[in-house]
Amino acid sequence: NAGVTQTPKFRILKIGQSMTLQCTQDMNHNYMYWYRQDPGMGLKLIYYSVGAGITDKGEVPNGYNVSRSTTEDFPLRLELAAPSQTSVYFCASGAGGFTEAFFGQGTRLTVV
Amino acid sequence: QKEVEQNSGPLSVPEGAIASLNCTYSDRGSQSFFWYRQYSGKSPELIMSIYSNGDKEDGRFTAQLNKASQYVSLLIRDSQPSDSATYLCAVNLSGYALNFGKGTSLLVTP
Numbered sequence: 001n002a003g004v005t006q007t008p009k010f011r012i013l014k015i016g017q018s019m020t021l022q023c024t025q026d027m028n029h030n031y032m033y034w035y036r037q038d039p040g041m042g043l044k045l046i047y048y049s050v051g052a053g054i055t056d057k058g059e060v061p062n063g064y065n066v067s068r069s070t071t072e073d074f075p076l077r078l079e080l081a082a083p084s085q086t087s088v089y090f091c092a093s094g095a096g097g098f099t100e101a102f103f104g105q106g107t108r109l110t111v112v
Numbered sequence: 113q114k115e116v117e118q119n120s121g122p123l124s125v126p127e128g129a130i131a132s133l134n135c136t137y138s139d140r141g142s143q144s145f146f147w148y149r150q151y152s153g154k155s156p157e158l159i160m161s162i163y164s165n166g167d168k169e170d171g172r173f174t175a176q177l178n179k180a181s182q183y184v185s186l187l188i189r190d191s192q193p194s195d196s197a198t199y200l201c202a203v204n205l206s207g208y209a210l211n212f213g214k215g216t217s218l219l220v221t222p
Contacts, residue, residue: 033209042214090155098144098204103155
């Protein structure tokens with residue numbers, strides 16, 4: 001049972017480049033999330049989705065875009081990479097409501 | 113911004129002792145509460161959830177919730193070196209997503 005799978009695990013980008021972080025889940029969860037984690041700063045919500053075709057901004061959405069065309073997939077797009085986007089990115093999914101979330105293994109992104 | 117506060121630590125306890133981790137939250141409307149464990153370089157892993165006032169026990173872990181005081185805690189009995197990790201408190205206020213504290217670093221010394 002794979003759970004939440006993220007690719008790639010590591011990536012180095014140059015300033016101004018773009019990329020897409022992939023996330024897929026096989027638990028048939030309606031809710032999916034993108035968080036970023038900076039050292040000593042906890043997890044901050046970037047975007048979330050409550051179902052296919054429905055997305056909304058979290059606490060730190062600037063510089064990112066998302067889409068949700070299927071229940072399984074929730075990619076995160078960085079259009080013009082900036083050093084401030086150097087972070088570890090976690091995708092998560094959950095059944096929704098007030099229940100828990102399950103995390104992927106993370107993507108470590110460095111922008112130079 | 114709804115706040116979830118944790119002492120960053122590190123909290124150091126000897127092997128076999130009880131580790132006590134604390135978390136406060138700012139919004140009285142919060143409905144559900146979670147503790148995640150995160151090893152260095154790894155993703156958060158759910159260890160406890162609690163929804164109502166009182167204690168909830170699962171093996172060596174006990175979660176305690178006091179909604180009147182807006183306080184949730186995690187007790188780890190018989191602490192082991194393998195428990196050394198960062199513990200993240202998470203609160204679900206809106207029913208949409210979890211709001212995380214910055215985490216408490218726990219070090220269990222042999």
